[in-house]
Amino acid sequence: MKILHVTDSFHSGTATAIEQYAGLTPEHDHLLLANNARGAAAPMERCPGLFVIDEELPASPWAAVAAVRDAVRRHQPDVVHAHSSFGGAYVRIAAALDRLTPGRTAAPVVYTPHSFAFERDDVPTWKRRVFRGMEKSLLPLTTVGAPCARYEGELMKDLGHLLPGDVPVLVVPNALTEDHPVVPGSWSPTIPQTVGVVSRVTPQRDPAFFAATARLIRAARPDTRFVWIGDDDGKDPALGAVLADAGVEVTGWLTGEALRSRIASLSLVLHTARWDGFPMSVLEARRIGVPLLVRDIPALRECPATARFSVPEDAAAKAVSILDSGTDPAFWDGVDREHSPERQRALLADVYERAVV
Incomplete structure (x- = not known):
């Protein structure tokens, strides 16, 4: 088959996921139509040879819809795999227009949100309702839903409540x-002990939460250092100031070996997101072996209860305990099995088969 991947968020975890989908199913030809219009950073470099076609998605929404329709007409993919909320909207609006245009055929649509926009709590309630309404109205144009975690799957199934038809939803973890x-087991913590976050500096990742946690940990262990591995997206520079005021080092964008070695040098990773899908950074920390604590949000309820925190005081107390012992007390085996490449490949193959059938 020919699989056309479309996203306006080709960066960070979404880009990694798309490349892995292509790498895990080499029996198919994978095409890419992408940009990083949701962030200030340039799109990530593509893995050489992974995509037989690699084209730029326009930043303008209506131009993006037109580009999707044009790519479907020219390349005639068997499946269009839409990634991210805006990418999902562009693809499904394009599919609706193709259905209404004489002589045009709409390709089957697989949709992976990588965290729904209506989960954001940094926007007004009315805007979240608009986002949710858009997702609900576009769901019937989805051939197969392929969320990346259990909670995202629950949200997608709930969108289909009381709608005609039945859109199958298969979680592809x-x-x-x-x-x-x-490198598995490459954890090599440095002295002094350092607590870090691996992420963009955005409202979603809640720098203020990490700043408050850092102050509490420092009160108990004054020699501890704090680092945010990433940079802002250019939309709210004040977030970086919040970290600086708390004595948190912000590294800027790191990639490749520089990024991996910096994570491996940490004593502890905190994931402070206010909402999420299931972040690749959590899986990367697990593979490296660095102790990990995550915020107790619905998307991360798959993680061990002992590794979850709800408020800065809780995060700081658990962090100090790990720093004192130098080990991760949480039992992560269930998460490791659930999010294995073998399961991902099998479920992805099932999704594409269902889409064309």
């Missing part, structure tokens, strides 16, 4: 392939 450059 995020995973790291065996050839992922992160």
